Amino acid sequence: MKQTINLAQIGVGYWGRNLLRSFYHSEYIGTLIAVDPSEKAQQWVKKEYPTIKIRDGFESVLKDSSVQAIVLATPANTHFALAKQALLAGKHLFVEKPLALSVKEAEELVALARLNRRILMVGHTFLYNAAVRTIKSYIEEGLLGQIYYVYSQRLNLGRVRSDVNALWNLAPHDLSILLYWFEKLPLQVSAKGDSFLQDSVEDVVFLNLDFQGGVSAHVHVSWLDPNKRRSMTLVGS
Incomplete structure (x- = not known):
C-alpha cells in the first residue's frame, strides 16, 4: 500500500492550474484541497476536477490537522508571508519560484523549516x-x-x-x-x-x-x- 499525503494548494491561477493537474493525477496524493478566493478559479476547479475540495480561505487549511502539506502558487510578493504562516502551522511546504524576494526572507524560511523539521521545497522544475x-x-x-x-x-x-x-x-x-x-x-x-x-x-x-x-x-x-x-x-x- 502506497503512502499518501493530504495536500492543500493555495492559488489556482496561470501556473497553479498546471500544478493542480499534476497533483490530481498523482497516486501519492490522498485528499486534495484547492484554495482560491476567485469565483472564476473555483468554478474552473469544479468543472475540471469535481472531486477536489474547494475552500476560499488560507486560515482554514492552516488549522486543519488533516492537511499535511501546502503548495503555494500565489503571486511572488505573497510567498514569504504565506510560507512563514504555513511553516509555523507545522505544514510541509512547496513554494513556486521564487521562494522569497530577498536573501533575508529566504534564510528565515529555511531556518524556520529546519527548526520545525518540515520539508521546504522550491519549484525549480x-x-x-x-x-x-x-x-x-x-x-x-x-x-x-x-x-x-x-x-x-x-x-x-x-x-x-x-x-x-x-x-x-x-x-x-x-x-x-x-x-x-x-x-x-x-x-x-x-x-x-x-x-x-x-x-x-x-x-x-x-x-x-x-x-x-x-x-x-x-x-x-x-x-x-x-x-x-x-x-x-x-x-x-
Missing part, C-alpha cells in the same frame, strides 16, 4: 530536466574539459508581470541550473535592467555571475522580446 542532468554528468566526468563560460537566454513577448520584474520571474530557472551544475555560489554578481512598460518593473535584465576558477555566466531575460527563446550554451575546452 528544470533540475529534473533530462538535458540539464545529462550536462551535469558531462561536467562531473570531465567530458567538456575546463568550463569557460555559460550564456543563457530566456526571452518571450509576454507574459508581463506587475508583482515582480523579469529577473525575479524568469532568472530563478537559470540560477538554479547554474548552482546545480557548479555546486558553488558565485564570487561576484552584477545586473542591469530597464523598465519600459511599467515604472520600476524591469522588462529586460542582463545578469552576470563570476564563479571560482574563472567561469563566468551571462543570463539575459526578457518578457519584451519578439523572439521566444529558451537556451543555455555551455562552452568548455
Whole structure:
C-alpha cells in the first residue's frame, strides 16, 4: 500500500492550474484541497476536477490537522508571508519560484523549516530536466574539459508581470541550473535592467555571475522580446 499525503494548494491561477493537474493525477496524493478566493478559479476547479475540495480561505487549511502539506502558487510578493504562516502551522511546504524576494526572507524560511523539521521545497522544475542532468554528468566526468563560460537566454513577448520584474520571474530557472551544475555560489554578481512598460518593473535584465576558477555566466531575460527563446550554451575546452 502506497503512502499518501493530504495536500492543500493555495492559488489556482496561470501556473497553479498546471500544478493542480499534476497533483490530481498523482497516486501519492490522498485528499486534495484547492484554495482560491476567485469565483472564476473555483468554478474552473469544479468543472475540471469535481472531486477536489474547494475552500476560499488560507486560515482554514492552516488549522486543519488533516492537511499535511501546502503548495503555494500565489503571486511572488505573497510567498514569504504565506510560507512563514504555513511553516509555523507545522505544514510541509512547496513554494513556486521564487521562494522569497530577498536573501533575508529566504534564510528565515529555511531556518524556520529546519527548526520545525518540515520539508521546504522550491519549484525549480528544470533540475529534473533530462538535458540539464545529462550536462551535469558531462561536467562531473570531465567530458567538456575546463568550463569557460555559460550564456543563457530566456526571452518571450509576454507574459508581463506587475508583482515582480523579469529577473525575479524568469532568472530563478537559470540560477538554479547554474548552482546545480557548479555546486558553488558565485564570487561576484552584477545586473542591469530597464523598465519600459511599467515604472520600476524591469522588462529586460542582463545578469552576470563570476564563479571560482574563472567561469563566468551571462543570463539575459526578457518578457519584451519578439523572439521566444529558451537556451543555455555551455562552452568548455
